[in-house]
Amino acid sequence: MDIEIIPVRTKSDIKNFIELPWKIYQGNKNWVPPLISDVKRIISTEQSNPDTFEKEVYIALLDGKTTGRIYLGIDKVLNSKKNEEMGHFSLFECINSHDVAKALFDTAISWFRQRGITKVRGPVSPTGADSDENKGLLIDSFHLPPVIMNSYNPEYYKELIENYGFSKDYDVYAYYLDPAGLFLNDPAKTIEYAKKRYGFRVDTLNLKNVEGEINSLKHVLDLAVPDEWPDMVAPSLEDVRAIAKKLIPVADPDIIVIARAGDDAIGFGIALPDYNQVLIHLKGKMTPLAIMKYLYYKRKITGLRFFIMFVVPEFRKKGVSYALYYQVFKNGINKGYRISEGSTIGETNL
Numbered sequence: 214m215d216i217e218i219i220p221v222r223t224k225s226d227i228k229n230f231i232e233l234p235w236k237i238y239q240g241n242k243n244w245v246p247p248l249i250s251d252v253k254r255i256i257s258t259e260q261s262n263p264d265t266f267e268k269e270v271y272i273a274l275l276d277g278k279t280t281g282r283i284y285l286g287i288d289k290v291l292n293s294k295k296n297e298e299m300g301h302f303s304l305f306e307c308i309n310s311h312d313v314a315k316a317l318f319d320t321a322i323s324w325f326r327q328r329g330i331t332k333v334r335g336p337v338s339p340t341g342a343d344s345d346e347n348k349g350l351l352i353d354s355f356h357l358p359p360v361i362m363n364s365y366n367p368e369y370y371k372e373l374i375e376n377y378g379f380s381k382d383y384d385v386y387a388y389y390l391d392p393a394g395l396f397l398n399d400p401a402k403t404i405e406y407a408k409k410r411y412g413f414r415v416d417t418l419n420l421k422n423v424e425g426e427i428n429s430l431k432h433v434l435d436l437a438v439p440d441e442w443p444d445m446v447a448p449s450l451e452d453v454r455a456i457a458k459k460l461i462p463v464a465d466p467d468i469i470v471i472a473r474a475g476d477d478a479i480g481f482g483i484a485l486p487d488y489n490q491v492l493i494h495l496k497g498k499m500t501p502l503a504i505m506k507y508l509y510y511k512r513k514i515t516g517l518r519f520f521i522m523f524v525v526p527e528f529r530k531k532g533v534s535y536a537l538y539y540q541v542f543k544n545g546i547n548k549g550y551r552i553s554e555g556s557t558i559g560e561t562n563l
Contacts, residue, residue, distance in 0.1 A: 214276065216313060218320040221256060221270040229279040230256060230272050233306050237367065243358040244365055245489045246497040255339050256284065265290050269324055273313050281307035283317045285324055288341040294446045300325045301342050302335035307373060314373040334382060343445040345520055348557050349385050350374065360487045360518040360554045387556035392546050404539055407532030413479060415540045418469040427453050429471055429478035437523040463488055467544040468517055472533050480524035482537035487516035516552040517545055
């Protein structure tokens with residue numbers, strides 16, 4: 214048995230890196246194939262400024278065949294703000310082989326050590342540990358497909374990763390919401406009372422003033438992101454713009470809400486339609502037929518993911534978060550959404 218770990222450099226390497234999951238998940242009806250164009254963009258160009266972000270990508274060859282892959286990253290901006298020497302791994306896929314996994318992680322740890330990294334987290338998003346996309350390792354509910362931007366992996370990955378020496382950092386949870394029992398006790402009067410008493414309202418996203426809305430989100434994040442969070446800092450204005458640019462094409466403005474007191478934003482909540490219900494039919498490609506499928510299944514999305522909510526300290530425990538959730542769920546039900554997932558919620562976020 215000959216195991217070789219090589220950096221991804223050639224077109225053939227990129228193809229093998231991208232196509233490996235189709236072998237790993239063959240026959241798994243719950244796996245949602247990513248768009249091949251997105252993965253190619255991530256491993257070739259995304260976060261390519263070596264002054265702020267350093268990365269490397271490897272594949273594992275077992276007797277000449279691709280059997281594993283891993284993406285390594287160092288977010289130098291986050292490390293500077295947190296006074297850490299942290300690296301992360303992402304896009305990990307591997308056959309059920311401790312030998313192949315060990316070879317991949319040996320290479321990864323060596324790469325990190327050469328750069329002075331003393332702590333490694335993963336799996337997380339390629340962009341870093343502070344992103345809520347593909348965050349963590351799935352350890353439960355393998356019988357269900359993931360919602361948009363959430364993790365899915367074979368059950369044996371936990372054993373491969375922990376067997377190497379990694380241990381749990383912290384658990385994150387996904388909560389399932391069935392609207393059937395949501396408003397049995399209608400909270401509308403309580404929420405209206407809170408709005409009047411504390412002087413706030415809840416608006417839906419205004420796509421005619423995107424820059425103004427971006428500034429509102431940035432204002433809330435600057436005040437609301439806790440300093441003690443080990444893997445997140447308030448993003449820069451440029452970062453918020455980049456996130457908005459990525460999300461707006463798939464956004465439904467009726468389920469993105471901003472709370473305001475006067476002209477000042479005091480909180481926001483972001484939910485997205487579960488586009489995984491579309492992607493699962495496309496096989497990773499946007500061919501003319503796939504585009505027709507996209508347009509067809511897009512109209513049939515029944516679920517959403519509520520994945521970000523922040524409220525500034527001054528307005529916590531005043532019903533603002535309740536009002537944000539209520540407005541999203543009320544609007545969502547009116548638009549035909551039938552299920553919701555709230556994720557991912559850290560175990561310490563009581």
